[in-house]
Amino acid sequence: MGRAPLPPGSPLPAGAGIPPIPGGGLRGGLPSQLAGRKDVVDQRTLVVGRGISVQGSVQDAERLVVEGTVESSMINATELVVMPGGLFRGGVEVESAEISGTVDGSLVVRGSLTVRGTGRLLGKASCCRLKVEDGGQISGQLEMLPENSGSATSSATSTTTIAPASVASEASSQA
DSSP states (O other): OOOOOOTTTTOOOOOOOBBOOOTTTBSSOOHHHHHHHHHTTTTTEEEEEETOOEEEOOOOOSSSEESSSEEEEEESSEEEOOOOOOEEEEEEESSSSEESSEEEEEEEEEEEEEEOOTTTEEEEEEEEEEEEEETOEEEEEEEEEETOOOOSSSSOOOEEESSSSOOOOHHHHHH
């Protein structure tokens, strides 16, 4: 019935499409645009897949990839990626975030926040750098942090309240 399993850490046959990761195992849960990046391999990554719902706290994950639903009061991580169809509800503090799905709650980004064309950001967000693609939506309060802030609790240089409709061109001109 098929072939024998490969030993941990051994290379996959050509055309398998899923690259190996150090220490064995396969990186089958990572989205295709993330799978080729070397720095992704070295980070502790939690992928919440489509159709999966997680509630509670997440600890020690450097990178959180949301394809399903995550509900949490506060998560600290290095990077947040919400894929199309993914939903993050609650609070999160990260170095960088890429939103292609929906974030509903409080988001603090000490570096770069990107809202893709399919992304929706609802609630309150703070970031140093903002990029909103055409079609991306921000509804709620947006606070721009100073570029040199060592902490997310530094005072902001400006606060902007953005209406839900057609925010892409408005937010791009502010960034």
